[in-house]
Amino acid sequence: MARLKLGMVGGGQGAFIGAVHRIAARIDNEWELVAGALSSDPERARASGADLGLDPARVYGSYQDMARAEAARPDGIDAVAIVTPNHMHAGPAVAFLRAGINVICDKPLAATADQAAEIESAVRETGKHFILTHNYTGYPLIRQARQMVAEGALGTLRLVHVEYVQDWLTEETHNKQADWRTDPARSGAGGCVGDIGTHAYNLASFVTGLHATSLSADLDAFVPGRQVDDNVHVMLRYPGGAKGMLWASQVAVGNENALRLRVHGTRGGLEWAQENPNVMTFTRFGEPKQILTRGGAGAIGAGIEGTRVPPGHPEGYLEGFATIYRDAASIIRGTATPPAPGIGEGIEGMRFIAACIASSRSDAAWTAL
C-alpha cells in the first residue's frame, strides 16, 4: 500500500515536538513527509525544508499558501500535522480543513474557547478527519487497560487517580519550550493544566470511558512572577458516583514525566506509569496482584495489536506516538476505526482547562465541565 502524504505546519529548526511527529510518522512507514510551512520566518522555513529533504516547491512561507497549493495539487497531502504553540492551532487547522485536507493536531486543541469552537465548526462542516495527538493513548497497555475496563474486568468503577508531574519549571526558566508554555498569550490561560493536565485527564477518560460531570480545582503558580499555573490539584466527579483525583505539576522536584494512572472498581484495580510503560499491574479482588507486560502472558486484543516487538523488548514514547499516526492512516484510508483522540477529546480538554481555571478562581467551587 502506498504511503500517505504528510505536510507539517511548524516544526522547523530548533523545534522539539515537530521532530517527534516526524519520527512517529516514519516508524510504521504509513506516511511520507512531502510538504511544510515549517516556520513563520521565511528563511528558517526554507532552511528547515532543505534539512528535511523536501522539494523546495513544497516548502511554503505560510500555512495559508500551503493549504491552497496542496489542495490544488493532484498529489497533494493527505493530512497536515500542526505542531505549533497552542495559539497557532486554530488558524492552520481551519484553513486546511476548509481546503479539504485532514488534520493531525497537537494538544491542547487551542489557546481559547473561541479558537476551539472555530476548529470544531470546521471539522463538522467539512467532514474531514481530525486527530488530536494525545499520544499517551497509543501505548499498548493503555489500549489493553481500556479494553479490560470495557469488558468489566474491574467491575463497576469507583475511583480514578491520575497524575502527571514534572519538575522542569521548578525555578524561573527561559528557553524556547518554557517561554511559550508560560506565556498566556501563546499557551492560553492554562499553563500546567493545559500542557500536561489535559493529558492526564484525557488518559483517564480514554481508559475508563468516564467523562467528569464536575470538578473542584485548586491551581497555583508557585514560581514568583509566573503568569500561568504550574501546579494543579483537582477533585473529580463522574457520572454514576465514581470519584477521581488529578494532580499535575511542573514543580515537583525529582519527576521527569511521571504520568501515572490508577483505576479501581468493585472487582479489580489496575495501575500503570508512563515512565515504564511496558508494565501494568492488575488485581482481581482477593487474588494476588498480577504484573501484565506489553504483549506478554495475559495480553488481550487491544494490547497486542499495537505491538511491534516481542514482550520484554520495551516499546517507548515514540512507538506510542507512532500508533496515533498509524491510527490516523487507518482512519483516513477507511480501513479501521481505531480509538485515536479527535475533536471530541479536544473540546473536552478545553472544557477541562476552562473548568479548572473557573473553579480555582472561585475558591475551588464545583464547576461543571
Place this chain on the structure above:
Amino acid sequence: MARLKLGMVGGGQGAFIGAVHRIAARIDNEWELVAGALSSDPERARASGADLGLDPARVYGSYQDMARAEAARPDGIDAVAIVTPNHMHAGPAVAFLRAGINVICDKPLAATADQAAEIESAVRETGKHFILTHNYTGYPLIRQARQMVAEGALGTLRLVHVEYVQDWLTEETHNKQADWRTDPARSGAGGCVGDIGTHAYNLASFVTGLHATSLSADLDAFVPGRQVDDNVHVMLRYPGGAKGMLWASQVAVGNENALRLRVHGTRGGLEWAQENPNVMTFTRFGEPKQILTRGGAGAIGAGIEGTRVPPGHPEGYLEGFATIYRDAASIIRGTATPPAPGIGEGIEGMRFIAACIASSRSDAAWTAL
C-alpha cells in the same frame, strides 16, 4: 536500668492491636507488662491475663478498678496502654490520668469531639504524659525525612501528597475488626477518615512540620449500606501557601497498607512508602535522584538513632511501633524528648476528621481545621 511497668486496657483474646502493642513494648526491653483490664467480659479478661502470664491479682474486671488499684500500689504501673475501639478511649484515659498514671493510647484519640476534649482537659490538668500511637512516625526514615525538611534540604515546601489506601473493605465484610470500624457508635462519625486518614494526615504533618489551615473533602461510602465513609479525597491548604492532597481508601483493590508520602519544596523532593519502609528517594533539584536506605550511606542523626540492625536488614512495622514505646519510656523517665505524637496530635487528628466530615457534607466547601 529497670524496665518500666505497663498495664493494658483492651487487647484480650481475639484482639489484634493489643498484641502489636505488647510486641512493640517488648522489643527494646524498656517495658514489662504487669497488669491489665483486658476485656469487658470478666471471664475473657481472666483467661487473657492467664495467657499473658499476669499475676491474677493484677488482672482487673474493669479499667476503673485497675486505675484505682494500680495507683495505690507502691509497684503500680508507670503507664497504661489503651487499645480499645475509639469510643472506649476517653473513659480509661481520663481515669488513669486522674489516677496519676501516664497513658499510651491508640489512635484516633476518641470517637467524638467531646470525648477528645475530656481527655485533653485531663492531660492538661494532671500534667501526666500522653502518647498517641501514630506508629508510622516511628520509622527511622520518617524521622530522617523530618530532620531533612527541618534542616532545609527541600527548601521552602510547596507540595504535600499523602495517601493511605487499602482494599480490605471493598465488599461488605463482617469480622471483629471490620465491625467496629464501620459502626459509627464505636468508631465515631469518621470511618476510613478516622481509621487511616488520620494516620496519613499525621504522617504528613510529622515530616513537614506543616499543619493545614483548611481543607476541602469529598467522602464516600461506596459499599451499599455502609454507615461510614470508605473513601476520602481531600485537598489541603497549609500556612504560607503550600498545598496538599490526601487520599485514604479502604476500597482500592490491590492495596494492602499503601501509606505513601511525597513532599516537594523549592530545592528538593522526597518520597517514601510504608510497605517498603527502609528506602526513601530524595532529589536535589537538578541532581540525580538518590536512594536513601535506613541507616545507609547519607543517613543522618534522626534516621540512625532509631536503628536496631544494619542497613540492608529490613526493620518493619513492629520496630517502628517499638520506637514509639521507646520514646514513651524516654519521656516518662525524663531522659530524652523524642518527637512521639501526643495530645496535640490527637486533637489535631480529631479536628481533621471533623473538618473532613463537615466539608464533605457542605459539598466539599473549604473548612477550617
Place this chain on the structure above:
Amino acid sequence: MARLKLGMVGGGQGAFIGAVHRIAARIDNEWELVAGALSSDPERARASGADLGLDPARVYGSYQDMARAEAARPDGIDAVAIVTPNHMHAGPAVAFLRAGINVICDKPLAATADQAAEIESAVRETGKHFILTHNYTGYPLIRQARQMVAEGALGTLRLVHVEYVQDWLTEETHNKQADWRTDPARSGAGGCVGDIGTHAYNLASFVTGLHATSLSADLDAFVPGRQVDDNVHVMLRYPGGAKGMLWASQVAVGNENALRLRVHGTRGGLEWAQENPNVMTFTRFGEPKQILTRGGAGAIGAGIEGTRVPPGHPEGYLEGFATIYRDAASIIRGTATPPAPGIGEGIEGMRFIAACIASSRSDAAWTAL
C-alpha cells in the same frame, strides 16, 4: 505457658549479633534471658550482665562455669545462645550439650572441620537440641516458597540462582566486626564464603530441598593484603540434573545485604530478595507473573504461620530471626517440629566452605560436597 529460660555466651558490650539474638528471643515472649557468660573479659562480663538486668549470681566469668552452674540449678537455663566468633562456637557448644543444655548457635557452625565434628558428636551423643541461626529461613515468604516447591508448584526444579552481596569490605577496614571476619584464626579459612556464602547456600537448600553434589568455585581476595576471600563465584550441580549459580561478595559497591534467591522449574519460577522480604514473585509458565505478599492473597500455610502483623505491614529481619527462636522454643517444648536449621545444616555449611576453598585452590575443579 511459662517462658523458657535462656543463657547467652558472648554478646557483651560492643557486640552486635548478641543484641539481635536478645531482641529476637523477646519478640514472641517465649524466652527470658536469665544468665550469661557475656565476655571473656571478666569486668566487661559483669558490666554487660548489669546492663541487661541479669541476676549477678548468673553472670559468669567463663562458659565452663556457666554450663556447670546452670546445669546444677533447679531453675537452670533451657538453652544457651552462642553468639561468639566462629572459632569460639565449639568450646561452649560441646560444654553445654554435655551439661545437658540445648544450644542455639550462630552460623557458620565452626571455624574448622574438627570443631564442627566435635559439635556434631556432642549433639548425637547427648540427644540435646541444636539450632543453627540461619535466620533468613525464618522469613514467612521463604517458608511459603519452600512449601510451594515441595508441593510441586514449580514442577521439577532445573535452576537455582542465589546471591548474597555486600560492599562493606570494599576497602581495607578495621573495626570489631571486620577484624574477626577477616582473620582466618577466628573466622576459619573461609571469609566471605563462610560469613554470607553459607547463608546463601543454606537458603537455596532450605527452599528447594536440594543439596549440591559438587561445585566449582572461584574465590578471590580483591583487597590487597586480605587473608580470606571477599568474593565467591560458584557453579553448583544438584542431584537429578538441576544446576545452580551462587555469588557472594563483600566488595560489590552499592549493595548492603542483597540476599536474593531465584528458582526455576519445569512449570514455574519464583524470585525473592531479602531487602524487601514481604514480597515474592511467582510465575506459572504461560501466565502473568504474580506478586505474592507476606500473608496476602494467595498465601499458604507455611507463609501464614509465621506472621505477626497483617499483609502490607512489613515484617523484617528481627521478626525472621524471632521465628527461629520461636521454632527453638517449640522444638524444646516438643510442641511442634518446625524446620529450623540444626546440626545437619551446620555440617553441610562446613562442607560447602571446605569444598569452595578446595575447588578454588584447584583452579575451580569440580569438588564433591
Place this chain on the structure above:
Amino acid sequence: MARLKLGMVGGGQGAFIGAVHRIAARIDNEWELVAGALSSDPERARASGADLGLDPARVYGSYQDMARAEAARPDGIDAVAIVTPNHMHAGPAVAFLRAGINVICDKPLAATADQAAEIESAVRETGKHFILTHNYTGYPLIRQARQMVAEGALGTLRLVHVEYVQDWLTEETHNKQADWRTDPARSGAGGCVGDIGTHAYNLASFVTGLHATSLSADLDAFVPGRQVDDNVHVMLRYPGGAKGMLWASQVAVGNENALRLRVHGTRGGLEWAQENPNVMTFTRFGEPKQILTRGGAGAIGAGIEGTRVPPGHPEGYLEGFATIYRDAASIIRGTATPPAPGIGEGIEGMRFIAACIASSRSDAAWTAL
C-alpha cells in the same frame, strides 16, 4: 543530507527481525530501503518486495544476483542488511563485501568458525564496513555506562555480572523462530549461548572494555530431545584479575528478555536492566545510590548523544536498534566513529560460543577464548 540506500537479505513475509531492522533504519531517516533478496522462495521474495513498496527491478531472487546488480548500478545500495538465520550470514556477507558493498549483519556472526573466518577475511581484504547488530549497545545508558567506566568512575574493575534470561523455550516449542534456533544446522552448535549468550557477553565487554581470557562453562539442554543448549552458566576471568559470571537461559520461567548487567570496581558500582532501559543505578562507594535516567540529571556525553526524546519519555528497543543504524550511517559517510560493534566483536562472539561449548564438553574446564 540525502538518505543512504539500504538493501536487505532475508526479512520476507513471516520473518521477525527483518521488520525490526527496517523500523530501526527508518527512525532517524538516514536510510531508505530500495532493494532486497527477501526470501529464498522466489514467489515470497516478489510478494514481500511488493509489500514493502520496492521497485520490482530491485527485488531479487538470490543474494548473488542482488550483489552483482546493485554493485553495477550507479544508484546501487550503500549497505546491505543481512537478517537471515546464522548459517546464512557468511554467503551473502562475503558476496556483498567482495562486490564492494558495506554490510550490516545480524548476530551471531555465523554458524561455524569457518564461516566466520571467511567473513573476516572478506572484511579485511575489501576494507568495506561491517556492522554487527549487537543492538543492546545502542541504548543511551549503555553508552553512558561505557563512558563512565572508561573515565574511571568505578575505579579499577573487579566484578562483571551479566545475565540474559528468557522462558520462551521452557517446553518443546515449534514455530519459525524456535525451529531454526534449536537446529544446530542453522543456528550453529550453540543454542542459547549463541542466540543470547553472545549478547550478554558482548554487552559486558562493550561497557567494561574487558575481554575475557578464559572461561569455565556448564551448558545444559533441559528440554528432552533438544539438540542445542538452552541454559548456560559461565564463570569468566578477565585480564588484570577481574572476574565475572554470565547466565543465559531460555527456560527460566517468568522472564521475557531479562538482560541485566552489573559492574563493580574499587570505587563504584552500576546496574542496568534492558527491560526498563531508561534507568541505571550508580553508587560511589560510601555514598547513596543514584538513579540515573536516560538524558536526565547527571547524564554525560555518550548518554545524551543518542537521545531522541527528553528524559522521562522512554526510548525502547527500536530506538536502541536505530542507534546502530545511525552509527552505521555515520561510519559509512565517514562523519563520525561511533562504537558500533563490528567484525572484531563478531569474531570474539564466535570464540565465546566455541569456548563455552568446549569447556562444557570438558566438564567446565577453563578454556581460553
